[in-house]
Amino acid sequence: MSPSGEVNGPPSLSADGRFAGWLSSGSAAPRLVLYDVAARRELSRSSVGAARCRAFTWTHLPGVGLAVADADGAENWALYRVRAETSEWTPLGVDPAARTQVVGLSDRRPGEVVLSADSGDAGRRDYLRVCLLTGESEPVLRGSAHSAVYFDRDLRPRLTETVLPDGGRELRHMPGPGRDTVDAPYLRIAHEDALTMRVLRFSDDGHSLYLVLPHGPDGVRLAVLDFRPGAAAGEPRTLYQVRGGDFAEVLYAQDTGVPDLAHIERAKRECVALDETGTEHIARLRTALGTEPVVLERRGGLWLAASHRPEREVVYAVHDADTGETWPLTAARPGREPSAVECRPSPVPLRDGGHAVVYVTRSVRAWRAGVPGPTVLLVHGGPWRRSRWEYNERRTWLAEQGYTVVEPNFRGSTGFGSAWINAADRQWGHAMQDDLEDALDWAVAEGLADPARIALLGGSYGGYAVLQMAATTDRELRRVVATSPLTDLVRFLEEPPEFWLAAAPMLRRRIGDPAEPGQRARLAASSPVNRPEGFRCPVLLVHGATDSRVPAEMSTRMFMALAQADRDASLALFPDEGHEVVTTGNRNALNVLLAGYLAEGLGVPGPGADGPAAGPQDTGMKLFDSPRATRRKAGRAPNSGAEHGTSSDA
Secondary structure: OOOOOOEEEEEEEOOOOOEEEEEEOOOOOOEEEEEEOOOOEEEEEEEOOOOOEEEEEEOOOOOEEEEEEOOOOOOOOEEEEEEOOOOEEEEEOOOOOOOEEEEEOOOOOOOEEEEEEEOOOOOOEEEEEEEOOOOOEEEEEEEEOOOEEEEOOOOOEEEEEEEOOOOOEEEEEOOOOOOOOOOOEEEEEOHHHOOOOEEEEEOOOOOEEEEEEEOOOOEEEEEEEEOOOOOOOOOOEEEEEEEOOEEEEEEEOOOOOOEEEEEEEOOOEEEEEOOHHHHHHHHHHHHHHOOOEEEEEEEOOEEEEEEEEOOEEEEEEEEEOOOOOEEEEEEOOOOOOOOOEEEEEEEEEOOOOOEEEEEEEEEHHHHHHOOOEEEEEEEOOOOOOOOOOOOOHHHHHHHHOOOEEEEEOOOOOOOOOHHHHHOOOOOOOOHHHHHHHHHHHHHHHOOOEEEEEEEEEEEOHHHHHHHHHHHHOOOOOOEEEEEOOOOOHHHHHHOOOHHHHHHHHHHHHHOOOOOOHHHHHHHHHOOHHHOHHHOOOOEEEEEEOOOOOOOOHHHHHHHHHHHHOOOOEEEEEEOOOOOOOOOHHHHHHHHHHHHHHHHHHHOOOOOOOOOOOOOOOOOOOEEEEOHHHHHHHOOOOOOHHHHOOOOOOO
């Protein structure tokens, strides 16, 4: 195992399987770790040549990797070529300030990478083919307004994707050299299936396309479509189908490029071989890791696998397919013991007759005691994402401090079928909120949650949901924390981020169209910024000033509305963070703030000096309090009603 130091993102295997590499930070400055797989030892830890480096992966060129950095938190991703053995970092792309993304890497063209970058026109992208050895680039597409462009194994553009006015998706052939310039239609996906369908990749010969399609209202199937230039897709052939879940990942045989392994996700994840050759390897990995394996990469006869459990952060291992041997590589936090917490999934009945998968995490001691505890409803973002059984840093941090953590996969959450996603259409602030209320009602009825000690915590969409719940619920709440929250749906839909302009029709179909008066009124009523008078408990807003997805103005306007309504509100603003708080000093400062804020409201002792909130406070966080919050902190609240905004002492 590697020495101490937090692993930032999964390791990656080099093209020949000789090296593994990963980013590591912890108490020291970030480093790129180079590991000799054959010798099973760390070779070096070199300086990272990019500010706020977020990810590293090897290319198919031996000794050459790619790193992604976000210098100011605004998600203006910059890409760097990394020569690991010489610690040389070279920017790739035409403009380091442009939002750059890796679109294509292939073992067939190991010396190249296809990138997309902001073109300078809102909502448009340039696609570039870049030589990894020289850094020279050539344009593939200029000023593309498509929501996506799909490249084949030879890094040629073959399909474009457009979001239709009705929220559906359309795939069209990319005209090739010497062919008709008309981009002929290939496949149209109805709105109802649009968030379930996923294009995976082209076959090695370029004559087939692998993708995930809906399978009934609650399942998916791995399918293959014929692909002939200019021709429509035809009928899909099903390779594997899943009911009540989804594909988390699909892997492909190194010799044929055919799908041969998948991770199936329901309440928990399962590794499944799609042919007989992988069954034995998965069984050996399962035994060696002591849990269900997650296979990340396979290169040079070696498998890179991960072990996920809710009580400990991910552990990585290498499996030799020839010898069958498996050995540990590193862990996300080496040396850290598993937490004494347990996460249990449950199907929770809802008022409309359906059910939602809800995860409840408590300390082992609390599960054994079997009594209600102070509870945090933790709402995931998206909303087209999901909560998982596997390790979650915030959830575990809360459970370690004595909270019962309730995480509902409310309607709109992905991974449970197209019907569950579509049930959220035009239900922001309505049925989606009912699911959150029902999850809390269930937790109270099951003797897990103390109804007098409940707090809400969510980020992005989750921040919106907890604020809207606080503004409308009759339930007694003690604290609400919203990080990077949407607070004004009308403003968001009228002024979406530039990089989401291509998907704007989908957003209007799913959330609402402010151009229609009736929908505009409904959206305004479902925006917490317009309902400050409904808040009856203290509110903490957290936002990064450089957030490019949800502008910080969403939180500052919410704070001012609450302050002007004489509500108890605080705003923690991070000048050097974006949609997520990622730097070590700022994360520590936020943990300290959250620990004290929740403990005060729910009557839980704060963490000890060696707890997760401890550490250096190297932060630029600015904290603002409303007059009522200032009075509470000064201990001058004249009665208990003042904390809930019901006293008469304006």
